[in-house]
């Protein structure tokens with residue numbers, strides 16, 4: 427019933443993507459479970475070394491013969507003076523003492539090499555390649571397409587979507603304000619690019635001629651039907667899949683999502699130096715008082731990494747990054763296949779009963 431141009435192109439049964447979520451949630455088990463259930467599982471690979479990336483892609487292939495996607499972060503040139511880094515390192519010492527970790531952050535590299543990650547993906551000939559935070563060099567998009575890899579970019583405004591279409595991508599994720607995790611914004615300031623999903627999707631769909639994937643706050647069949655009505659060819663759901671048993675998210679992260687409400691999140695630069703939506707924590711509040719300038723991504727991300735890791739080890743959610751979207755009250759800790767089946771069932775019931783469902 428919900429076949430779209432995009433489901434035909436991708437050869438998937440249902441127009442449901444499990445969002446790529448870098449940092450652990452998108453295990454091979456989660457990606458494969460979603461793809462095996464008829465959706466498109468996506469690996470968030472932004473933080474993986476080339477070796478980890480290759481072995482994870484191979485593991486996914488052992489678990490499914492269905493299409494899946496891999497997502498990378500397009501690198502950016504961070505602004506940030508030496509002084510700002512020294513000042514932040516100093517400021518973070520309190521937390522290092524609190525968790526009993528070395529006084530200086532271990533930051534051998536601020537981020538993984540995009541070129542090396544891309545090389546692995548080209549060698550592994552993956553079905554779908556998606557990216558966020560910008561537009562990769564033309565030769566990367568071209569090389570992927572030469573291998574029949576479907577290429578998908580991320581936009582938070584119509585102007586970004588138009589640029590992505592011009593760069594030759596096959597489809598666009600329209601990421602609304604509600605979305606959990608990092609903002610994909612790359613043209614203007616994030617504060618000028620905060621468009622809600624319901625406003626963003628139809629405006630992007632009207633302005634580009636390639637399929638649009640709605641993302642941000644979509645948690646169930648209602649969100650799916652609404653997105654298709656707005657002109658999307660599929661939805662990309664992150665928070666909904668974050669709490670699955672197959673997800674590698676920390677148990678505290680899952681628990682916080684399952685016990686928080688729609689007003690529990692905020693967009694912050696505190697953890698990574700790039701705006702991202704997550705559940706409010708003591709660390710986020712503390713950083714409101716920070717007197718200096720928070721260094722840009724990926725510097726701040728590297729400076730806070732071992733604090734976040736130590737907090738995770740100590741099961742202390744107040745110093746972990748608890749990325750989540752505004753729809754979190756609708757999250758349900760069920761296996762990925764059940765989330766897909768229920769989303770489709772609810773969407774079909776809505777359409778078949780002309781939008782009458784219990785509760786309306």
Ligand SMILES: Cc1cc2nc3c(=O)[nH]c(=O)nc-3n(C[C@H](O)[C@H](O)[C@H](O)COP(=O)(O)O)c2cc1C
Nearest residue numbers: 445447448470558605606607642643664665749751
């Ligand atoms: C924990 C987490 C990690 C994320 N990591 C990525 C990522 O690596 N790449 C990406 O394109 N989007 C990432 N996102 C954003 C998702 O692609 C998507 O836009 C978002 O989850 C949609 O909003 P929702 O969480 O309300 O469903 C992440 C989101 C979350 C919650």
